[in-house]
Protein backbone atom coordinates (compact mmCIF):
# COMPACT_ATOMS: atom_id res chain seq x y z
CA UNK A 1 0.00 0.00 0.00
CA UNK A 2 2.96 2.30 0.44
CA UNK A 3 5.41 3.26 -2.30
CA UNK A 4 8.79 4.51 -1.23
CA UNK A 5 10.26 6.72 -3.94
CA UNK A 6 13.91 7.68 -3.91
CA UNK A 7 15.10 10.05 -1.20
CA UNK A 8 12.67 8.97 1.50
CA UNK A 9 9.28 9.98 0.17
CA UNK A 10 6.52 7.53 1.07
CA UNK A 11 3.31 7.83 -0.96
CA UNK A 12 0.41 6.17 0.86
CA UNK A 13 -1.51 4.54 -1.94
CA UNK A 14 -4.17 2.77 0.09
CA UNK A 15 -7.46 2.83 -1.89
CA UNK A 16 -9.35 4.41 1.00
CA UNK A 17 -6.83 7.23 1.20
CA UNK A 18 -6.96 7.82 -2.55
CA UNK A 19 -10.76 7.76 -2.64
CA UNK A 20 -11.14 10.16 0.26
CA UNK A 21 -8.49 12.45 -1.19
CA UNK A 22 -10.44 12.68 -4.44
CA UNK A 23 -13.55 13.69 -2.47
CA UNK A 24 -11.51 16.37 -0.72
CA UNK A 25 -10.20 17.75 -4.01
CA UNK A 26 -13.68 18.32 -5.43
CA UNK A 27 -14.57 22.02 -5.43
CA UNK A 28 -18.13 21.22 -4.38
CA UNK A 29 -17.11 19.36 -1.21
CA UNK A 30 -18.44 21.37 1.72
CA UNK A 31 -16.46 22.39 4.81
CA UNK A 32 -17.95 19.80 7.15
CA UNK A 33 -17.22 16.96 4.72
CA UNK A 34 -13.73 18.29 3.97
CA UNK A 35 -12.97 18.35 7.71
CA UNK A 36 -14.34 14.85 8.27
CA UNK A 37 -12.41 13.44 5.31
CA UNK A 38 -9.15 15.00 6.48
CA UNK A 39 -9.66 13.47 9.91
CA UNK A 40 -10.36 10.06 8.36
CA UNK A 41 -7.31 10.24 6.09
CA UNK A 42 -5.14 11.34 9.00
CA UNK A 43 -6.03 8.12 10.83
CA UNK A 44 -4.85 6.12 7.84
CA UNK A 45 -1.68 8.19 7.46
CA UNK A 46 -0.96 7.78 11.18
CA UNK A 47 -1.30 4.01 10.75
CA UNK A 48 1.35 4.02 8.00
CA UNK A 49 3.72 6.49 9.58
CA UNK A 50 3.86 4.55 12.87
CA UNK A 51 4.62 1.20 11.22
CA UNK A 52 8.19 1.13 12.54
CA UNK A 53 7.42 1.93 16.18
CA UNK A 54 9.30 -0.36 18.53
CA UNK A 55 7.43 -2.89 20.65
CA UNK A 56 8.31 -4.45 23.99
CA UNK A 57 6.57 -7.31 25.76
CA UNK A 58 4.82 -7.26 29.09
CA UNK A 59 3.06 -9.98 31.02
CA UNK A 60 -0.70 -9.56 31.12
CA UNK A 61 -3.61 -11.73 32.21
CA UNK A 62 -6.32 -12.52 29.71
CA UNK A 63 -9.53 -13.91 31.22
CA UNK A 64 -7.98 -17.37 30.66
CA UNK A 65 -4.19 -17.30 31.04
CA UNK A 66 -1.10 -15.16 31.43
CA UNK A 67 0.73 -14.17 28.29
CA UNK A 68 3.61 -12.03 27.10
CA UNK A 69 1.90 -9.39 24.98
CA UNK A 70 3.36 -6.65 22.78
CA UNK A 71 2.90 -2.99 23.74
CA UNK A 72 4.52 0.15 22.38
CA UNK A 73 8.02 0.53 23.83
CA UNK A 74 7.82 4.31 24.10
CA UNK A 75 4.11 4.98 23.99
CA UNK A 76 4.29 8.34 25.71
CA UNK A 77 7.38 9.63 23.96
CA UNK A 78 5.80 10.75 20.73
CA UNK A 79 5.07 14.35 19.92
CA UNK A 80 2.96 15.56 17.06
CA UNK A 81 3.81 19.08 15.94
CA UNK A 82 1.12 20.90 14.00
CA UNK A 83 2.13 23.64 11.60
CA UNK A 84 -0.69 26.11 12.20
CA UNK A 85 -3.31 26.50 11.13
CA UNK A 86 -4.08 23.78 8.59
CA UNK A 87 -1.92 21.24 10.44
CA UNK A 88 -4.68 21.08 13.04
CA UNK A 89 -6.82 19.08 10.60
CA UNK A 90 -4.23 16.28 10.50
CA UNK A 91 -3.39 16.57 14.18
CA UNK A 92 -6.92 15.89 15.43
CA UNK A 93 -7.22 12.53 13.67
CA UNK A 94 -3.71 11.45 14.58
CA UNK A 95 -4.40 12.12 18.25
CA UNK A 96 -7.35 9.75 18.10
CA UNK A 97 -5.01 6.96 17.06
CA UNK A 98 -2.10 8.01 19.29
CA UNK A 99 -3.90 9.52 22.30
CA UNK A 100 -0.80 9.46 24.51
CA UNK A 101 1.16 11.71 22.15
CA UNK A 102 2.16 15.15 23.33
CA UNK A 103 1.37 18.07 21.06
CA UNK A 104 3.48 20.95 19.83
CA UNK A 105 2.43 23.91 17.71
CA UNK A 106 4.44 26.07 15.37
CA UNK A 107 2.84 29.12 13.80
CA UNK A 108 4.16 30.15 10.41
CA UNK A 109 2.55 32.34 7.81
CA UNK A 110 3.49 32.75 4.18
CA UNK A 111 4.65 36.28 3.40
CA UNK A 112 2.35 36.92 0.41
CA UNK A 113 4.91 38.41 -1.99
CA UNK A 114 8.04 36.35 -1.28
CA UNK A 115 6.14 33.20 -0.09
CA UNK A 116 8.79 32.97 2.67
CA UNK A 117 7.74 31.42 6.00
CA UNK A 118 7.62 33.80 8.98
CA UNK A 119 7.41 32.29 12.49
CA UNK A 120 4.92 33.86 14.92
CA UNK A 121 4.42 31.09 17.51
CA UNK A 122 6.23 28.06 18.96
CA UNK A 123 5.19 25.85 21.85
CA UNK A 124 6.71 22.40 22.39
CA UNK A 125 6.40 19.87 25.20
CA UNK A 126 9.26 19.36 27.65
CA UNK A 127 12.07 16.85 27.13
CA UNK A 128 11.92 16.95 23.34
CA UNK A 129 15.32 15.24 23.15
CA UNK A 130 13.65 12.03 24.32
CA UNK A 131 10.82 12.19 21.80
CA UNK A 132 10.04 11.12 18.26
CA UNK A 133 8.37 13.92 16.32
CA UNK A 134 5.71 13.81 13.64
CA UNK A 135 5.41 17.20 11.95
CA UNK A 136 2.05 17.64 10.23
CA UNK A 137 0.86 20.09 7.58
CA UNK A 138 -1.60 19.08 4.84
CA UNK A 139 0.17 20.91 2.00
CA UNK A 140 3.88 20.66 1.14
CA UNK A 141 3.78 23.42 -1.49
CA UNK A 142 6.90 25.62 -1.78
CA UNK A 143 8.40 23.71 1.13
CA UNK A 144 9.30 26.98 2.88
CA UNK A 145 7.07 26.42 5.93
CA UNK A 146 8.16 22.81 6.29
CA UNK A 147 11.84 23.79 6.02
CA UNK A 148 11.45 26.61 8.55
CA UNK A 149 9.51 24.35 10.94
CA UNK A 150 12.06 21.55 10.77
CA UNK A 151 14.97 24.04 11.10
CA UNK A 152 13.40 25.17 14.37
CA UNK A 153 12.42 21.69 15.59
CA UNK A 154 15.92 20.32 15.02
CA UNK A 155 17.09 22.89 17.59
CA UNK A 156 14.98 20.94 20.11
CA UNK A 157 17.11 17.87 19.30
CA UNK A 158 14.35 15.18 19.10
CA UNK A 159 15.19 11.48 18.62
CA UNK A 160 13.66 11.57 15.13
CA UNK A 161 11.47 13.70 12.87
CA UNK A 162 9.02 12.58 10.16
CA UNK A 163 7.08 15.02 7.99
CA UNK A 164 3.46 14.07 7.21
CA UNK A 165 1.30 15.83 4.64
CA UNK A 166 -1.70 15.16 2.47
CA UNK A 167 -0.44 16.60 -0.81
CA UNK A 168 3.07 17.45 -1.94
CA UNK A 169 4.38 19.29 -4.98
CA UNK A 170 7.52 18.03 -6.73
CA UNK A 171 9.07 21.47 -6.13
CA UNK A 172 8.26 21.31 -2.41
CA UNK A 173 9.76 17.86 -2.03
CA UNK A 174 12.90 18.88 -3.89
CA UNK A 175 13.31 22.06 -1.86
CA UNK A 176 12.59 20.34 1.48
CA UNK A 177 15.01 17.51 0.82
CA UNK A 178 17.71 19.92 -0.37
CA UNK A 179 17.65 21.35 3.20
CA UNK A 180 16.60 18.27 5.18
CA UNK A 181 17.61 15.13 3.25
CA UNK A 182 17.45 13.12 6.50
CA UNK A 183 13.73 13.73 7.11
CA UNK A 184 11.29 11.29 5.45
CA UNK A 185 8.12 12.68 3.89
CA UNK A 186 4.82 10.77 4.10
CA UNK A 187 2.13 11.96 1.71
CA UNK A 188 -1.08 10.72 0.08
CA UNK A 189 -0.10 12.12 -3.34
CA UNK A 190 2.52 14.02 -5.28
CA UNK A 191 0.74 16.45 -7.59
CA UNK A 192 1.90 17.93 -10.90
CA UNK A 193 3.42 21.32 -10.12
CA UNK A 194 3.27 24.54 -8.12
CA UNK A 195 1.69 27.56 -9.78
CA UNK A 196 3.06 31.13 -9.66
CA UNK A 197 0.96 31.88 -6.53
CA UNK A 198 2.35 28.90 -4.66
CA UNK A 199 -0.73 26.69 -5.09
CA UNK A 200 -0.37 22.97 -5.71
CA UNK A 201 -1.91 21.96 -9.06
CA UNK A 202 -4.32 20.19 -9.41
CA UNK A 203 -4.39 20.33 -5.59
CA UNK A 204 -7.45 21.08 -3.52
CA UNK A 205 -7.23 24.84 -3.02
CA UNK A 206 -6.33 26.48 0.27
CA UNK A 207 -6.44 23.70 2.86
CA UNK A 208 -6.90 26.09 5.80
CA UNK A 209 -9.79 27.94 4.15
CA UNK A 210 -11.48 24.71 3.13
CA UNK A 211 -11.02 23.23 6.59
CA UNK A 212 -12.41 26.23 8.45
CA UNK A 213 -14.79 27.71 5.88
CA UNK A 214 -12.84 30.97 5.63
CA UNK A 215 -11.86 32.90 2.56
Ligand code: URA
Nearest residue numbers: 141199200205206207
Ligand atom coordinates in the same frame (compact mmCIF):
# COMPACT_ATOMS: atom_id res chain seq x y z
N1 URA B 1 -1.31 25.81 0.80
C1 URA B 1 -2.56 25.40 0.51
O1 URA B 1 -3.43 25.39 1.38
N2 URA B 1 -2.84 25.01 -0.75
C2 URA B 1 -1.92 25.01 -1.74
O2 URA B 1 -2.22 24.63 -2.85
C3 URA B 1 -0.61 25.45 -1.40
C4 URA B 1 -0.34 25.84 -0.13
